[in-house]
Amino acid sequence: MSALEGGITAPKGFRACGVAAGIRRNSSKNDCALVVSDRAASVAGMFTTNVMKAPPVEWNVGVCAKGAARAVFVNSGNANAATGERGHRDARAMADAVAAHLGAPADEVCICSTGVIGVPLPMDRVLDGITRCAASLSVEGHGDAARAIMTTDTVPKELACEVQLSAGTVRIGAMAKGSGMICPNMATMIAVLSTDATVEAPVLSEMLRDAVERSFNCISVDNDMSTSDTVLCLANGAAGLPAIAQGSPDYAAFHAALSGICQSLAKMLVKDGEGATKLVEIAVSGAGSDSEAKTLARSIGLSQLCKTAFFGGDPNWGRIVCAAGYAGVPFDPADVALWLDEVHVVSGGMPLAYREEDAAAVMRRPEFQIRLEVGNGPGSAVFWCSDLSYDYVKINADYRT
Secondary structure, eight states, X not given: OEEOSOGGGOSTTXXXXXXXXXXXXXXXXXXXXXXXXXXXXEEEEEEOOOSSOOHHHHHHHHHHHHTEEEEEEEEEEEOOOSOHHHHHHHHHHHHHHHHHHHTOOGGGEEEEEEEESSOOOOHHHHHHHHXXXXXXXXXXXXXXXXXXXXXXXXXXXXXXXEEEETTEEEEEEEEEEOSSSOOTTTOSOEEEEEEOSOOOHHHHHHHHHHHHHTTGGGEESSSOOOSOOEEEXXXXXXXXXOOOOTTSHHXXXXXXXXXXXXXXXXXXXXXTOTTOOOEEEEEEEEESSHHHHHHHHHHHHHOHHHHHHHHHTOOXXXXXXXXXXXXSOOOOGGGOEEEETTEEEEETTEEOOOOHHXXXXXXXXXXXXXXXXXXXXXXEEEEEEEOOOHHHHHHHHTSOO
16 A cells, blocks of 8 residues: 555546535635545445434435445535434435536435534525535545535545555545544544445445444544544446455455555544644553453543543553553453553553653653553554643634634
8 A cells, every 4th residue: 555645536536626605604714525426436334323413424324325426515614413304405405406416316425514513504505515516626626625624623634545456556535524522433523535446335335344443433532422423435446447355355455455544544633633732542452352452442542531641741650540440341450561652661560660751751742652451362452542631622612602
């Protein structure tokens, strides 16, 4: 896998655009994005587990059940969530409008909305944004599209890579947004991925589900879950290679690249978390299973006491082992070992004679790893989180005002 420029439009047969339609409070910022495949594509999606799902999420579930899509439209500034029957009508109207411009069926158009909850969409502006996006689609439009889906994000998030398969190369492109309400089981985020590989929808769905489980379901900024979380992947086959079959070497290569892209995006989301000053990797090993290891890592990553210590640069390792201890996973405290990057602080469940200033220096780094061993079991997992800063409180105290 090799990195490329071009984001969501790096794969063959994809175009994109982003425009400012006046949906966001700052009307000069892009708030409408359209990504289009020039040919019908297989589609797979993963969605929020929040019971209060936004109408666009429910619409996209139906599109993915059909397994084919031509386009993804995203608006920022308004989540179209908790908007009742009008919200469903508006989501359908958006799909109809995109479909009319493309000459495609409405049920092959995915719709995503992100922003404030409980406010009806200004549909005149949304429809104007769709019209202007459809008229300006280009391979060069990936950057404008990535900026259009941002809410409290401070930087656009886009990636692309090339993957060597047995019969040639394919490309994967991606863009994502997410900065607050980032929690395991999707995070408050929208991610759109594209590829010119040939992948049937059931195979694509399997690969995407596993990639999300190892990436977007392993991050946290604030332990809040949104109504609109969505990850979509379109595969249009424009590279002209044979379909990727389950269990083949090509499957393994493509799956690794897709997981790598998702993991890189996930870490970008955490790094740009609201008020975040640090990216912390929590690696757990020696658990009874991968699932148990993930539960332990998640417990540490969600702990407010741990996250405030990360912000303050305080190597208070007692908070870390405490968070592991209440995770509900059995382990012998006498088997616990803990490292802060290269500084070994605990062995056999007891503190070692390390230098406090060395541990504090690690915790002041913008990125560092917490490595926890809980025994000799086969289970391991990695989880990423941010710290919890004063700025997080400020940003969310006046989110709407």
